[in-house]
Amino acid sequence: MRVIGHVAVNVFKESVRDKVLYSLVAFAALLIGVAYLIGQLTAGQDVKIIKDLGLAAIATFGLLIAVFIGIGLVWKEVDRRSIYSLLSKPIRRHEFILGKYAGLSLTLIVNVAIMTLAFYAVLAYMNTQFSEASRSVWPAPATDPGMLRAIGLIVVELLLVTAIALFFSTFSSPLLSAGLTFGLWVIGHFNADLRNFEAVVESKTAAYLARGLYYVLPNFAAFDIKTQVVNALPVAPSYLAATTAYGLVYISFLLVGAVVIFSRRDFK
Amino acid sequence: MAAIRTEALTKHYRVGFWRPRPYVALEGLTLSVSEGEVFGCLGPNGAGKTTTLKLLMQLIYPTSGSAEILGQPVGDVRMKRRIGYLPENPYFYDYLTAEELLQYFAGLFGYAPAERRRRAAALLDQVGIGAERRMQLRTFSKGMLQRVGIAQALINDPEVVFFDEPMSGLDPLGRREIRQVILQLRERGCTVFFSSHVLSDAEALCSRVAILASGRLAGVGRLTDLVAFQARGWELVVGGLDDAALAHAKMTQLVVRDTPLGDRRYALEVPLSVSPERAIAELTGRGASLVSINPLRETLEDYFVRQVAAAPHERGLGTGT
Numbered sequence: 116m117r118v119i120g121h122v123a124v125n126v127f128k129e130s131v132r133d134k135v136l137y138s139l140v141a142f143a144a145l146l147i148g149v150a151y152l153i154g155q156l157t158a159g160q161d162v163k164i165i166k167d168l169g170l171a172a173i174a175t176f177g178l179l180i181a182v183f184i185g186i187g188l189v190w191k192e193v194d195r196r197s198i199y200s201l202l203s204k205p206i207r208r209h210e211f212i213l214g215k216y217a218g219l220s221l222t223l224i225v226n227v228a229i230m231t232l233a234f235y236a237v238l239a240y241m242n243t244q245f246s247e248a249s250r251s252v253w254p255a256p257a258t259d260p261g262m263l264r265a266i267g268l269i270v271v272e273l274l275l276v277t278a279i280a281l282f283f284s285t286f287s288s289p290l291l292s293a294g295l296t297f298g299l300w301v302i303g304h305f306n307a308d309l310r311n312f313e314a315v316v317e318s319k320t321a322a323y324l325a326r327g328l329y330y331v332l333p334n335f336a337a338f339d340i341k342t343q344v345v346n347a348l349p350v351a352p353s354y355l356a357a358t359t360a361y362g363l364v365y366i367s368f369l370l371v372g373a374v375v376i377f378s379r380r381d382f383k
Numbered sequence: 384m385a386a387i388r389t390e391a392l393t394k395h396y397r398v399g400f401w402r403p404r405p406y407v408a409l410e411g412l413t414l415s416v417s418e419g420e421v422f423g424c425l426g427p428n429g430a431g432k433t434t435t436l437k438l439l440m441q442l443i444y445p446t447s448g449s450a451e452i453l454g455q456p457v458g459d460v461r462m463k464r465r466i467g468y469l470p471e472n473p474y475f476y477d478y479l480t481a482e483e484l485l486q487y488f489a490g491l492f493g494y495a496p497a498e499r500r501r502r503a504a505a506l507l508d509q510v511g512i513g514a515e516r517r518m519q520l521r522t523f524s525k526g527m528l529q530r531v532g533i534a535q536a537l538i539n540d541p542e543v544v545f546f547d548e549p550m551s552g553l554d555p556l557g558r559r560e561i562r563q564v565i566l567q568l569r570e571r572g573c574t575v576f577f578s579s580h581v582l583s584d585a586e587a588l589c590s591r592v593a594i595l596a597s598g599r600l601a602g603v604g605r606l607t608d609l610v611a612f613q614a615r616g617w618e619l620v621v622g623g624l625d626d627a628a629l630a631h632a633k634m635t636q637l638v639v640r641d642t643p644l645g646d647r648r649y650a651l652e653v654p655l656s657v658s659p660e661r662a663i664a665e666l667t668g669r670g671a672s673l674v675s676i677n678p679l680r681e682t683l684e685d686y687f688v689r690q691v692a693a694a695p696h697e698r699g700l701g702t703g704t
Contacts, residue, residue, distance in 0.1 A: 121490045125476070132478035132519075195474045200535055203440045203468035203545075204491040205460045381443040383396070 118206050119214040126218020127225075130184060139226060142176050143233045162241050162257045163345060169234040170265055170341045177227055177273040178300070184222070185280025186292035188215045193382055202382075209374040216281055216370060223273050231266055255347035264355055265344040271362040272338035276300060278369040279333070285377045303335030333365055384454055386543050386574035387416040387439065392448035394434050407598045408434040411448070414593055414603065416576055418542075421569050423585035424578040426595035427691055432578035433471055435595070436547050439576075440468050452543060464492060467541035471548045471578075473532030477521035481512055481531050484520060485538055492539045506534035511560055525552035533561060537568075544568060546577035550584055562587060582683045594687060596694030602686070609686050617653040620674040621666055624649050628669035637662055652679065 149168055153161050189212070192198040201211065235258055242250070242257035255261060279299055283292035309332070312325030337358050343350050392412040397403040409431040416422045424432050437443045439450055441458040455462035475484050485503035486496075494502065507516045510530040515523070523531065529552045536544055549565070550558045565588050568575050579585055585592050586606065593603040602609065616639070624647055632638040632651070640652035653662045663673055 117493065118491060121487070125479075125487050128483075129476055129478050196470060196472070197475050199437075199440070199442055199470035200468065200473060200475065200488070200532070201491075202442060203463065203466070203470075204488055205463040206491055207460060379444075382437065383443065 118210045119217055122206070122211060122214025123217035123221055126188070126215055127221045130219065130222040133184075138176050138180060139229050139233070142172055142230050145172060146233060146237050162238065162245075162253060165238060165241055166262065166345045167341065169237070170262065170269070170345070173227060173230045173234065173266060174269045174272070174341075176230065177223055177269060178276060180226060181219070181223055181273045181276040182280050182293055182296050182300075184219055185277045186284045186289045186296065188219060188281055189284045189377065190287075190289050190292070196382075198382060208378045212281070212285070212374050212377050213370065216278065216373075219277050219281070220274055223277065224270060227266065227270055227273070231263075255345075259344070259347065261347065262344045264350055265341050268338040268340055268355065268358060271359050272335060275333060275335075275338075275362050275366055275369075278366040278373075282369045282373045282376075285373045285380070299333060300335060303333045304339075305336070306332055306334040307336055334361070337361065384418065385415045385451075386418045386420070387414070387422075387450075387452055387576055389414045389435075389439075389450045390448055392435070392438055392450055393446045394438060394443060395446045409438070409595075409598045412595075412600055414600070416574060416591075418574050419569070419572050420591060421565060421575040421589050422577070423589035423592040424576065424595065425580065425582065425585055425592050425687060426578075426601075427580060429597075430595040430691075431598040432580075432595055433547055434598070436468070436470075436545055436576075436578060439545060464539060465542045467536035467539065467544040469532045469536040469544075469546045469549055472525070472551060473528055473535075475520050475528065475531065475535075478519055480519055481507060481516040481523070481534075484531065485535055488535050489538050502538055503534075506537055507531075509537075509564065510534045511557075526554060526557055529553055530557070530561075533564060537564075541573065543574040543576065546575065548579055549577055550579065550581055558584075582687055586683050592683070594690045596691040599694060601690035601694045606683065609683070614655060614678040614680050615685075616655045616679045617659045617662070618677045618679050619651045619653055619659070619662060619666070620644070620648065620676075621651060621671040622646075622648045622674055624666065624669075624671040628666065628671060631669065632666065635665075637665055648674070 146165070146169055149165070153164050192201070198211075202208070238257045250256070276296065280292060280296045283295050287295070306329060309325045309329040312329075313319075313322035316322055316325075340350050340354075342348075389412050392409060392414075394407075394409040396406045396408055398406045412431070412435060424435060426432050434443070438445055439452065439457055450457045452462055453465055479487065482500075482503045485506060486499040489499035489502050490496075504516075510533050512527065512530055512534070515527065520528065520531065529549070533546070533549060536546065546565075549561055553561060562584070565575055565577070569588075575588075577584075577588075589606060591603070591605050592609070594601045629638070629641060629649065633641065637653065637657055638651045639654050642650040644650055651662075651666075653659060659676060663676070667673060
C-alpha cells in the first residue's frame with residue numbers, strides 16, 4: 116500500500132503541474148458567464164438552469180480529464196521509457212498500475228470537489244438575487260445539499276471511465292484507447308436499449324447477443340440522476356448504494372484485467 | 384557467490400504483422416559475474432546488449448533460460464532493493480525537478496523524507512548537477528538527463544549496478560566524471576555491469592568483458608586473457624637504416640611494414656614468425672642501430688572486430704550455435 120500511495124502522489128503532482136487544474140478555471144468561467152447571461156435572458160428558471168448546466172459541466176469536464184489523462188497514464192511511461200527506471204526499483208507491476216489509477220482518481224476527486232465548491236458558490240450568489248416569494252416556488256433550495264448525491268454518482272462514473280481508459284492504455288495507443296473509451300461511454304449511456312432489444316428483433320440469437328452485451332458493457336445511464344436531484348425527486352439510498360457497488364465491482368474487474376495484461380507485457 | 388548469473392538466456396520476438404517471422408534478440412547467453420567485478424558487455428548496435436539488460440531487469444520476459452542477481456531470481460522485489468539500473472537514453476517525468484525525481488525514487492525504497500532529501504542532494508552533487516536540480520526535467524539536456532539517470536541508479540547504495548551505455552550523450556568531461564563514479568563504485572566493492580560500444584571505456588574500467596554479436600555470445604574473459612598476450616609481432620625503431628638495407632629486409636619478409644620517422648630513422652613491423660633477435664642481428668649487421676623494441680599487442684578493438692566479423696549475421700531461428 117505504501118508503494119501504491121507513493122506512486123499515486125507522484126501522478127497527482129504531475130497532473131497538477133501538467134496544468135490539468137486549468138480546466139477548473141475554464142469551468143468557473145463558463146459557469147459564471149452562463150449565470151450572468153441567463154440572468155439577463157430568463158425569468159424564474161435561472162437557478163434550475165444553472166443547476167442543470169453546472170452538474171452537466173462537472174460531468175463533462177471530469178470525463179475529459181478522465182479520458183485524456185487516463186489513456187496516457189501507462190502509454191506515456193512506456194513510450195518515453197520512464198518505466199524502465201521505475202520498474203527496476205522495488206515495485207511490483209500491479210502496484211504501478213494501482214498507484215497510477217489511485218493518482219488519477221485523486222486528481223479527479225480534487226477537481227470535482229473544487230468544481231462543486233465553485234458550483235455551490237454561484238448558486239449561493241444566485242440565491243441572493245431572488246426574493247423570498249420567488250424562492251418559495253422552487254422545487255428545492257438553490258444550494259440544495261441533495262445535489263451532492265448526483266455529484267457522488269458522477270465521481271463513481273468518472274472513476275469507472277478512468278479504469279476503462281487505464282485498461283485500454285495498458286495495451287493500445289492513446290488514439291485507440293480514447294476511441295474505445297469514448298465508444299464504451301456512449302454505448303453505456305444507451306445500454307438500457309440493449310436490454311429491450313428482443314422486443315424489436317425476431318432473431319433469438321441477436322436478442323441473446325444484445326442481452327449478453329447489456330450485462331457485459333458498463334451501464335453509464337445508471338449513474339445519471341441529475342434530473343431527479345435538480346427537480347427534488349426522491350432517489351432511494353438503496354439505489355445510490357447499489358449503483359455505487361456496481362461501479363466499484365466493474366472497476367475492480369477492469370483493474371484486475373489491466374494488471375494481468377500489464378504484468379505479462381514486454382517493454383521492447 | 385556470483386553477483387549475476389545467466390543460464391542459456393534466450394529471447395525471441397516475432398516480427399512482421401501479416402507473416403510473423405521469428406527474430407533472435409538473444410540466444411543462449413550463459414554468463415557469470417563475480418561480486419566486486421566491473422564487467423563490460425560489449426557489442427555493436429543491435430548485438431543484444433540492451434536485451435540482456437532488459438531481461439535482467441525483467442522489463443522483458445525470456446523465451447527460455449534463467450537469470451539470477453545476488454542469488455535471487457530476477458524480478459524478486461527484495462533483490463531489487465540491492466540493485467541500481469540506468470537505462471539507455473534515460474527519460475523521466477517532465478514536470479518533476481531532478482531532486483523531486485530522486486526523492487520519489489528514494490521513497491520507493493522506503494526511506495524517510497529527511498533521508499530521501501539527503502541522498503538526493505548528495506548524489507546530485509556527485510554527478511555534477513548544481514542549481515539546475517530545482518528545474519523541471521523537461522528543460523534538461525541529454526547529458527544532464529544522463530547524469531540524473533546515473534544518480535537515480537545509485538539512490539539506494541546498490542550492491543550491483545547495471546548501466547546501459549552510461550557514457551552516451553556525455554561530453555569528454557562528463558565521460559571522465561562518470562568513469563570516476565564507476566571506479567569509486569569498484570573501490571567500494573560494488574559489482575558493475577555495463578554495456579557499451581565504446582571500447583576505450585571497457586579497457587579503462589573493466590576486469591572482464593563479454594562480446595555479443597548478432598544476439599550471441601562471441602567471446603568472454605579477462606581483458607588480459609583476451610588481448611594482452613596475443614602479440615602479433617614486434618615494433619623496432621632503428622636509426623641509420625639506408626634504402627638498400629630496408630629494401631632487403633622487406634624482400635626477405637623480415638619486415639612487413641615500415642614507417643619513416645625522418646633522418647633515416649624508421650619504425651619497422653616485424654612479424655611474429657621472425658624472432659626479434661634475428662631481426663635485430665640482420666638490421667644492425669647492415670649498419671642500422673637499434674633505438675627501441677616493443678611487442679605489438681592486439682587491442683580490444685582488434686579482438687572485437689574479429690569476433691564480431693566471425694559471428695553469424697542471420698537473426699532468424701535455426702542459425703543458433
